[in-house]
Structure formats: structure tokens, C-alpha cells
Amino acid sequence: xxxxxxxxxxxxxxxDLVAKTIREKILEGELxxxxxxxxxxxxxxxxxxxxPLRTALxxxxxxxxxxxxxxxxxxxxxxxxxxxxxxxxxxAQLEGFACRCAAERKIPDAMIARFEALVTEGDRLLSGGTLxxxxxxxxxxxxxxxxxxxxxxxxxxxxxxxxxxxxxxxLVSDRIILWDNYDIIYRSHDDHHxxxxxxxxxxxxxxxxxxxxxxxxxxxxxxxxxxMDPRGVLMPQSKTPxxxxxxxxxxxx
Amino acid sequence: xxxxxxxxxxxxxxxDLVAKTIREKILEGELxxxxxxxxxxxxxxxxxxxxPLRTALxxxxxxxxxxxxxxxxxxxxxxxxxxxxxxxxxxAQLEGFACRCAAERKIPDAMIARFEALVTEGDRLLSGGTLxxxxxxxxxxxxxxxxxxxxxxxxxxxxxxxxxxxxxxxLVSDRIILWDNYDIIYRSHDDHHxxxxxxxxxxxxxxxxxxxxxxxxxxxxxxxxxxMDPRGVLMPQSKTPxxxxxxxxxxxx
DNA sequence: CATTGCAAGATTGGATCCAATTTCCCCCTA
DNA sequence: TAGGGGGAAATTGGATCCAATCTTGCAATG
Numbered sequence: 001x002x003x004x005x006x007x008x009x010x011x012x013x014x015x016d017l018v019a020k021t022i023r024e025k026i027l028e029g030e031l032x033x034x035x036x037x038x039x040x041x042x043x044x045x046x047x048x049x050x051x052p053l054r055t056a057l058x059x060x061x062x063x064x065x066x067x068x069x070x071x072x073x074x075x076x077x078x079x080x081x082x083x084x085x086x087x088x089x090x091x092a093q094l095e096g097f098a099c100r101c102a103a104e105r106k107i108p109d110a111m112i113a114r115f116e117a118l119v120t121e122g123d124r125l126l127s128g129g130t131l132x133x134x135x136x137x138x139x140x141x142x143x144x145x146x147x148x149x150x151x152x153x154x155x156x157x158x159x160x161x162x163x164x165x166x167x168x169x170x171l172v173s174d175r176i177i178l179w180d181n182y183d184i185i186y187r188s189h190d191d192h193h194x195x196x197x198x199x200x201x202x203x204x205x206x207x208x209x210x211x212x213x214x215x216x217x218x219x220x221x222x223x224x225x226x227x228m229d230p231r232g233v234l235m236p237q238s239k240t241p242x243x244x245x246x247x248x249x250x251x252x253x
Numbered sequence: 254x255x256x257x258x259x260x261x262x263x264x265x266x267x268x269d270l271v272a273k274t275i276r277e278k279i280l281e282g283e284l285x286x287x288x289x290x291x292x293x294x295x296x297x298x299x300x301x302x303x304x305p306l307r308t309a310l311x312x313x314x315x316x317x318x319x320x321x322x323x324x325x326x327x328x329x330x331x332x333x334x335x336x337x338x339x340x341x342x343x344x345a346q347l348e349g350f351a352c353r354c355a356a357e358r359k360i361p362d363a364m365i366a367r368f369e370a371l372v373t374e375g376d377r378l379l380s381g382g383t384l385x386x387x388x389x390x391x392x393x394x395x396x397x398x399x400x401x402x403x404x405x406x407x408x409x410x411x412x413x414x415x416x417x418x419x420x421x422x423x424l425v426s427d428r429i430i431l432w433d434n435y436d437i438i439y440r441s442h443d444d445h446h447x448x449x450x451x452x453x454x455x456x457x458x459x460x461x462x463x464x465x466x467x468x469x470x471x472x473x474x475x476x477x478x479x480x481m482d483p484r485g486v487l488m489p490q491s492k493t494p495x496x497x498x499x500x501x502x503x504x505x506x
Numbered sequence: 507c508a509t510t511g512c513a514a515g516a517t518t519g520g521a522t523c524c525a526a527t528t529t530c531c532c533c534c535t536a
Numbered sequence: 537t538a539g540g541g542g543g544a545a546a547t548t549g550g551a552t553c554c555a556a557t558c559t560t561g562c563a564a565t566g
Contacts, residue, residue, distance in 0.1 A: 011323045013519065015311070039548070049521045051304075054549085055311045058268070062315035064414070070264035071527050071548060086409040093350045097343070156339040161317070162415045264527085266549065292518070302551045307519085324518060324557050 014048050019056035021046065026065050026076055027173055033078035037066065063168055079169050081226050088219025091166040094159050095147065096212040099195060101154035103204035111153060115196040118146045122189045129182070136179045144174050146192055150199065150211075171226070178221055188214065267301050272309035274299065279318050279329055280426055286331035290319065316421055332422050334479050341472025344419040347412050348400065349465040352448060354407035356457035364406060368449040371399045375442045382435065389432045397427050399445055403452065403464075424479070431474055441467065 022042075025031045043053040061068045067077045121142050125135045151160050167173040179185070191214040198207035275295075278284045296306045314321045320330045374395045378388045404413050420426040432438070444467040451460035 013323045015519080016323075038546095040546090050548090051520050051522090054308065055519090058308045058311045059315045062312045070266045070269075072529095073548065083410065086411050089354075090347070090350070090409060090411040090415070093346060094343070097346045101342075156343060157336065158339050158343040158419065162343070162418070165415070166411065268549080291516095293516090303518090304550050304552090308549090326518065 013052065015052035015055035015059075018046055018048055018052055019059050022056060023060055023063075023065060026060075026170055027168075027175075029170055031076050033076050033170065035076045037074040037076065039073065063165070065168055065170075076170075079172070081223055084169060084172050084226060085219060085223050087166045087169055087172065088215060088222070091163055092212045092215035092219070094163050094166075095150065095215055096208040098151045098154035098156070098159050098163075099199060099207035099211045100204040101156060101159075102150055103199045103202050103207050105153065105155065107153060107200060111149065112200050114149060115146075115200065118142055118149070119189075119192055119196055122146075122192060126182075126186055126189060131179050131182050131185060133179065136177065139179070139185075140175060140177050143177065146196075147174065150195070153199070172222065176222065178218075178225060184221070188218070266305065268305035268308035268312075271299055271301055271305055272312050275309060276313055276316075276318060279313075279423055280421075280428075282423055284329050286329050286423065288329045290327040290329065292326065316418070318421055318423075329423075332425070334476055337422060337425050337479060338472060338476050340419045340422055340425065341468060341475070344416055345465045345468035345472070347416050347419075348403065348468055349461040351404045351407035351409070351412050351416075352452060352460035352464045353457040354409060354412075355403055356452045356455050356460050358406065358408065360406060360453060364402070365453050367402060368399075368453065371395055371402070372442075372445055372449055375399075375445060379435075379439055379442060384432050384435050384438060386432065389430065392432070392438075393428060393430050396430065399449075400427065403448070406452070425475065429475065431471075431478060437474070441471070 022031070022037075031037070037057065039050050039053055039057075043050045046053065057066065057068075057074050060066050061074060065077060066074045068074050122139065125139045125142070147163075151163060177185075191210055195207050195210045195214065198204075198210060275284070275290075284290070290310065292303050292306055292310075296303045299306065310319065310321075310327050313319050314327060318330060319327045321327050375392065378392050378395070400416075404416060430438075444463055448460050448463045448467065451457075451463060
């Protein structure tokens with residue numbers, strides 16, 4: 001048991017925490033594309049020295065969220081709308097493939113039950129006939145878990161890794177759901193119904209085709225929205241990601 | 254338009270060099286799975302301090318070639334044969350998709366010519382009716398460039414990134430070609446002929462299907478070989494058993 | 507004899523220090 | 537006035553130092 005004031009689990013390094021924080025700031029849009037990441041500034045903003053910060057930056061650069069240039073440091077990478085579209089296109093293929101793989105395997109009853117629970121949860125959230133903003137977080141959780149369940153049932157860790165990477169784009173992660181058109185969400189959730197059932201019944205190709213359209217359509221919607229207003233997809237959700245790791249033992253200032 | 258990440262003579266940091274060296278050692282099998290990467294040992298083996306080494310290790314860990322455990326350091330990751338099979342399955346889908354994307358675009362004549370040059374080069378290398386070991390490097394280069402050409406013609410940078418990652422497995426990169434059965438190589442190169450022509454003629458689905466089989470079959474062959482003899486695939490190349498990197502102890506570069 | 511406790515050495519993670527490169531501003535010149 | 541030097545400040549990359557954690561080996565104990 002460590003004596004940390006901020007409960008620092010011994011098996012987590014501060015570089016990991018820093019990486020997680022910076023990643024979050026970028027994905028939330030707090031650190032905008034093109035912005036330079038000054039090491040001194042960031043390190044004392046986060047209350048750590050430059051060493052773990054630089055480790056974190058190296059990792060994030062490897063993930064593709066920031067760009068590095070020797071002797072000039074890191075800056076937040078900018079993604080074009082075309083890259084966003086490409087990400088959805090590839091994700092559609094990968095998740096479609098995951099559906100096919102999952103359908104070709106024997107799905108345990110417990111997982112079928114989980115599918116049903118998730119779909120039913122979605123039905124419940126949409127049962128009002130309107131999109132209550134307060135229900136968005138719950139719907140988003142359901143959606144994320146639905147997609148992840150399929151990917152885990154496919155049993156191919158590469159798919160999981162690559163799909164996660166396609167979410168590694170500012171303003172374009174699976175946390176973003178365009179929650180403003182009931183018919184579109186309803187139809188999207190209807191896809192969930194069909195996909196779950198198709199997988200359960202071993203209809204791999206059909207599940208694949210459904211998923212491809214499911215993802216591609218979402219991508220088209222988002223791309224369209226981004227073209228009109230690049231930042232309009234960021235809905236009000238203040239998470240106050242500031243103030244983790246407040247005081248380390250030597251504050252330097 | 255940004256290509257050629259490695260050809261730019263821009264300043265290279267020593268962390269990048271170290272990363273490249275370690276990556277190479279792992280992919281070549283010189284650092285075997287499970288092996289612990291001791292920082293002191295490695296850093297003076299490579300003639301740098303622990304700082305750039307640790308940056309390099311953090312990057313390589315992010316790529317998935319090594320695993321990290323807090324306070325216990327890094328060790329070379331072991332991949333199961335099943336993970337290798339999975340990698341080929343995903344790569345097949347991705348490269349197949351790349352074929353379809355490429356075929357749906359307008360291919361510049363210069364690229365068509367490049368296709369023809371590569372395919373002709375392959376014909377030449379196989380024209381003897383046997384597999385001369387001395388021709389393997391040339392065939393491998395042709396093969397790598399053929400696949401990369403398709404991926405670049407697809408114009409989707411995510412595909413490129415993900416396919417590269419599937420090569421990030423020890424003993425299973427595109428540098429490995431099972432160069433011992435003429436008929437198999439001949440048929441494989443015949444796939445190249447058909448794929449190139451299908452793409453040039455806009456037959457996307459056909460090109461996709463050809464590529465999927467092309468990759469999956471190579472994967473099956475390799476997996477089979479790995480099951481019999483996990484290290485047998487490394488044979489044809491120079492082994493350099495103790496040819497450790499000459500430690501540049503004198504210091505800077 | 508197996509197990510536990512513990513201390514010393516080994517190893518890692520983080521902080522600090524120094525050198526090399528870049529950036530920026532001011533002055534000079536055509 | 538526009539366009540270069542040139543040098544100081546800012547910033548990065550790498551080396552070294554220190555603290556925390558892990559590992560190892562041995563002795564004490566049941």
C-alpha cells in the first residue's frame with residue numbers, strides 16, 4: 001500500500017497517467033490540432049518532470065495523435081475530413097469482418113443474453129419517441145458495449161486493436177453520437193437488432209453487410225456535419241478533466 | 254502527399270535509431286520472445302544512455318512488439334500461432350479492401366506501368382523454372398513493392414498503417430517468403446498478374462477476392478510451417494549468430 | 507526440511523543537469 | 537524599406553543522479 005495522497009496504484013507509472021490525460025485532452029478537443037506541446041509548460045501544468053512527460057509524448061506520437069519533428073518537439077496532429085471518412089471506411093470493413101467471424105463461431109448463451117440485454121436497453125432508451133439529451137450518455141454506453149461485444153466475440157485481437165485506433169481521432173471517437181434526429185437513431189438501433197440476431201443465428205455475411213452499412217452511414221453523417229461546422233459535433237459535456245495528480249512531492253514552483 | 258517518412262534526411266534522434274535497431278533485432282528473431290530487455294545492458298550495448306533507450310522502448314511497446322510492466326521493465330512479446338493466423342486474416346481483409354478501393358479509382362498510367370514492370374520483374378526471376386536462393390532478395394523486394402503499390406493506390410492511410418502493423422510480428426513480416434516450392438511461388442505470382450490487371454480494369458470485387466485468397470493462403474502456409482518448426486522460416490537468410498551491433502562506445506554520432 | 511523475514515544488491519522510474527539546436531529579435535546593409 | 541546576419545533566449549535531446557521498487561540469497565524459525 002502506497003502512501004500517496006492521490007491514491008497512486010503502484011502498478012501504474014506516472015508516464016501512463018500523463019499519457020492518458022493528454023490523450024483525453026486531445027480527443028475532447030481541448031488541445032486543438034496544430035497546437036504545439038511545449039514540454040516545460042505541460043510538465044509543470046501536470047505536476048511532473050519532463051521525463052515521464054516525454055515518455056508519454058513518445059507513446060502518443062506512436063499512436064498517431066500527435067506528430068513529432070526532431071529538435072522541434074510535438075504538435076497535435078490535424079486530421080482532414082477525408083481522413084475521417086477513410087477511418088470510417090476501414091472501421092466499417094473491420095467491424096463487418098468481426099461480425100462475420102463472430103457469426104461463424106459458437107456464441108455462448110451468456111453472450112446471446114448480453115446481446116439481448118443491450119438491445120432491450122436501447123429499445124427502452126428510445127421508447128419515448130424523442131431523443132432526451134439526458135439519455136445520451138446511457139445510449140452511448142450501450143452502443144460502445146454493443147460494438148465491443150461483437151469485436152470480442154470475433155476473437156481476433158488485431159481487429160480490436162485496429163478499431164480502437166480508428167477511434168483515435170479528435171472529435172471522431174465512439175463517444176460521439178449525433179443525437180438530434182430520432183428517425184436516424186431509431187434506424188441505427190434497428191440495425192443493432194438485426195445484427196445481433198444475424199450473429200446469433202450464424203448469418204455471417206448478412207451480419208457483415210448490415211454492420212458495414214451501419215458504420216458507413218454513421219461516417220457519412222458525421223463527415224457531412226464536420227464539413228458544415230468542424231466543431232459542432234462536440235456536445236455540451238463538461239468533464240472537467242483538469243486537476244488530476246494535484247501535488248507531487250516537489251512542486252518546483 | 255506526404256510520403257517517404259524515412260527518406261528525409263531531416264534530423265534523426267538517437268532514440269529513433271535505437272528503436273529501429275531494437276525493432277530489427279526482434280523481427281529478425283535475435284531477441285527472442287519472453288526475453289527481458291535490461292536497460293543498463295541494452296544502453297551500453299548500443300552506446301547511448303538510458304534516456305533515449307527508454308524513449309525507444311516506450312515506442313516499441315506502443316507498437317506491440319514488447320510488453321511493459323510497471324517497475325519490472327520490458328520483455329519481448331510472444332505471439333501464438335493463433336495470433337499469427339489472425340494477423341493474416343485481418344491483413345487479407347485489409348489488402349483486399351485496398352484492391353477494391355484502388356480499382357474504383359482512376360489509376361494514372363505511370364502506376365499501371367509500374368505494375369507491369371513489377372510483374373515482369375517477377376516473371377524474369379521465376380523464368381528459370383527453379384527457385385534460385387540468390388534471387389530471393391530480389392523477389393522479396395518486388396513482392397513488397399507490389400503490395401505497397403496497391404495500398405498506396407487505395408489512397409487510405411489507415412490501411413497502410415494497419416497493414417504495416419500486421420507485419421510487426423517476429424518471424425512473420427513481409428520479409429519472410431517461403432522460398433522452397435516453385436509451384437506455390439509461381440501460382441502466387443500468377444495472382445499478382447491477375448490482381449494487377451483486375452485493378453487496372455476496374456474490377457474491384459474480383460481484385461479483392463484474389464487478394465484475400467493470395468494473403469490467406471500465404472498465411473496458412475506460414476502457420477503450418479511454424480507449427481512444425483517455429484524457427485524454420487528464418488533459414489534462407491544470413492543468421493549472424495553473434496553479430497551483435499557493434500557497440501559504438503565512443504559516444505556521439 | 508520447508509517456510510518466512512529481511513537485508514543487500516540490482517533494476518527501474520523520475521528529477522535534474524548540460525549540450526545542441528531552434529527561435530526570435532534587433533541591428534546592419536543594400 | 538526589405539532582406540539578411542548574428543547572437544541571446546527558449547526549447548529540445550541526452551546524460552547523470554537519486555529514490556522507489558523488485559529480486560535474490562541467506563539465516564532464523566516452526
